[in-house]
Amino acid sequence: MSSVAGRFKATAGRVHLFNLSPAHGSQSTQKRLGRGRSSGLGKTSGRGHKGQKARAGNGKPKAGFEGGQTPIVKLFPKRGFVNPERKVYAPVNLDRIQHWIDQGRLTSSPEKPITAKELLLSGCIHQVHDGIKLLASVSPSCVASRMLYNVFLQGAEHLKTAIHITAARASQSAIRAVEKKGGTVFCKYYNELALRDCVKGRTDRIEAAPTKKNDILWYTSWRNRGYLSPTALDKMPPTLVHERWRELSKQLLAFKSQEYEKAK
Amino acid sequence: MSSLIRPEENVNPAEELVELDPHVFYHPIRRDILHLCVVHYLDCQRQGSASTKTRGEVRGSGHKIRPQKGSGRARLGDAQSPMLRGGGVAFGPKPRDFATKLNRKVIQMGMRVALSARVKEQSLGVVRSLEWPEPKTKTLKDRIEELGWWKTLFVTGLDRVPDGLARASSNLPMVETVTAADLNVYNTLKWPRIVLDLAAVEWFERVLGKPQVPPREYKL
Numbered sequence: 001m002s003s004v005a006g007r008f009k010a011t012a013g014r015v016h017l018f019n020l021s022p023a024h025g026s027q028s029t030q031k032r033l034g035r036g037r038s039s040g041l042g043k044t045s046g047r048g049h050k051g052q053k054a055r056a057g058n059g060k061p062k063a064g065f066e067g068g069q070t071p072i073v074k075l076f077p078k079r080g081f082v083n084p085e086r087k088v089y090a091p092v093n094l095d096r097i098q099h100w101i102d103q104g105r106l107t108s109s110p111e112k113p114i115t116a117k118e119l120l121l122s123g124c125i126h127q128v129h130d131g132i133k134l135l136a137s138v139s140p141s142c143v144a145s146r147m148l149y150n151v152f153l154q155g156a157e158h159l160k161t162a163i164h165i166t167a168a169r170a171s172q173s174a175i176r177a178v179e180k181k182g183g184t185v186f187c188k189y190y191n192e193l194a195l196r197d198c199v200k201g202r203t204d205r206i207e208a209a210p211t212k213k214n215d216i217l218w219y220t221s222w223r224n225r226g227y228l229s230p231t232a233l234d235k236m237p238p239t240l241v242h243e244r245w246r247e248l249s250k251q252l253l254a255f256k257s258q259e260y261e262k263a264k
Numbered sequence: 265m266s267s268l269i270r271p272e273e274n275v276n277p278a279e280e281l282v283e284l285d286p287h288v289f290y291h292p293i294r295r296d297i298l299h300l301c302v303v304h305y306l307d308c309q310r311q312g313s314a315s316t317k318t319r320g321e322v323r324g325s326g327h328k329i330r331p332q333k334g335s336g337r338a339r340l341g342d343a344q345s346p347m348l349r350g351g352g353v354a355f356g357p358k359p360r361d362f363a364t365k366l367n368r369k370v371i372q373m374g375m376r377v378a379l380s381a382r383v384k385e386q387s388l389g390v391v392r393s394l395e396w397p398e399p400k401t402k403t404l405k406d407r408i409e410e411l412g413w414w415k416t417l418f419v420t421g422l423d424r425v426p427d428g429l430a431r432a433s434s435n436l437p438m439v440e441t442v443t444a445a446d447l448n449v450y451n452t453l454k455w456p457r458i459v460l461d462l463a464a465v466e467w468f469e470r471v472l473g474k475p476q477v478p479p480r481e482y483k484l
Contacts, residue, residue, distance in 0.1 A: 015295065015381040017453050023296035 085212075089133035089169055090116075090125050094177055095158035097165075100124050110184060110237045113164040117199045128199060131168025131190045136177045166227075166240075168195075175225055186236060188227045189219050209248050216252050228252060282390050282462065284383070285469045291380040294373070298381075301374035301449035304366040316356030319344040371449070376472050378452040389459040394420050394441075399431035404439075414438045417455035419447055421463025444468060 033045035047054040052061070064071050097114070100106040105122040108114045116132050119125040125132065136156040156177035163183040170185050178185050190198060194207040209228075210216050219226035226232060228249045233241055284290070322344040329340050340347075346354035382388040396404060408414065418433070418441045420426065425441045433439045440455065444467040452458060460468075 014385045014387070015293065015298065015378075015453060017302060017450070020295055020299040020302060020453075022299045026296065 087130040089131050090127060090129045091133050091135050092119060092125055092167075093135050093137040094156050094174060095137065096124060097163060098158050098160060101161055101163070108164045108183075110164050111239055113166045113184070113186070113240070115166050115198055116168075116190075116195060117201060120199055128195060130192075131195060134165060134167045134170035134174045134178075134185060136171060136173040170225060172223075184235070185225050186227050186232055187219065187225050189215060206244070209244075209252075220249065220252055280392075282465060284465065285473055287474045288376050288468055288472045289380055289383045289388075291373075291376040293381055293384065294377050297370060297374050297377055298449060298453065300366060301371055301378075302453065304364055304371070305448055305450040308363045310362040312360050312362050314357035315359050316353040318354075318356070319346055319352035322350075322352040372472055374449040375447075375452070375468075378449045379458075379468065382452065382458050387457045389457070390465055391459055391461050393426075393463075394418055394429050394459075394461045395426050396428035396432055399428050401432050401435050404429070404432040405436060408436070408439065413457060413459070415455060416440075416457040416459055417442060417451060419444055419458060419460045419464045421461060421465070421467035 031041065032039065033041045034043070036042045044054070053059050061067075064073055066072075097106065097119075100122055101108075106114060106118060106124065108118075116125070116128045119132060120128055136159075156173060159177055159181055161183075162181050163178060165178070165183070166186050166188050168187060168190050170187055175185050189208075189210040191208050193205070197203070197205055197207070210219050216228075218224055220228045222229040222231040227236070228245060230249060230253070233246055233249055319342075324342060324344045326342045329343055330337065332339055344351045346352055379388065408416075415438045418425075418429065418439070420441065421444045423443065424430075425443060430441055433441055440451075442451065444460075444464040
């Protein structure tokens, strides 16, 4: 309770229903229009005289109207298109994951790798967007020397433990850095539904395989540590591999050995 | 502590002491919080059943009472306009809900402040139990006269008020019984004297006491 001398009401003795009052300044009177001169809001009720704004109903032109001048939304031409297949990945750097492991907020093992769910629930990531992309953050001073093979990476240098992570995508430097410390990275295809099930922990649904050509090429190559590449299916712990993936991998890579008749 | 039933000769109830939790019973007095709680309670008590008929609801047809021009009088439409006698009410009351929301923790603080205010004014008493032997109003009335406990609210911490006391006091005008779960800030302020039993003290200290939060463990 405020004990400023000027505002403190010295109410005597007992507290009763008749000597309660609200905190000073906590409640203000309502503005009532059109109730006489002395209120200050009589007659025109704060609207001034005539004009569009003084009228009943909305009293305003439509949004964006500039009085007849070509509005800013019409001055410039439309440009381009919006790609519905655009994917935005939530980036996570290796040094951030290492910090979380040091604090004890994240743990990983080959049988229980870090997925989008663990990263989200531990606060490492705030939104999963269309999936996680594992990155090794590169400081600006290192960009110039990227031509060197063993470039000194700022984020990667903080990684000390072996982590096992399943992401939607991973950068080459991140893959190199994780495997150098003895960890594993596998990249798995998540569509919207699969990502939602991963985050909510639902395992009863079958996760869809990639259908687009670019996705298939990406996730069947070992360079990206794609989960449908034959090497990855051998290296992943058997508890995590679905039988369906082996069949999918076989069928999706069949194009490499297929022959076709050339046009005459 | 006092006792409702006449005690034995060698026991002096005034010498028995009960220890009260200062977070509940010695809370700083916040009259503005009490004001909020009381206003919220009274708002929720409103029946909100005032109702009037608008010009659309008043019974009558929509025919024009007199021609637009020619009669020399003001122009009128149907006979239910609010301008006319017998017409509808413009912007009159309609049944509505006046209940407001008040944060649960504000109400809990209000309860603590109200109990502390009663303790401070020495109008809060604690009894060992509120059992009354037989449901006779006469005997209870005599005992209350003897103790001088008119205008008292008896609060029990059990699930239901003890049967003897409930029946004996139901016809007494200046005595009221209630369970601790049903006690609100308004009643605590309205009744000049409150008498709790030990179970009620324990109930309040459990429900309104400071929550024990273990410190978080960090692995660094």
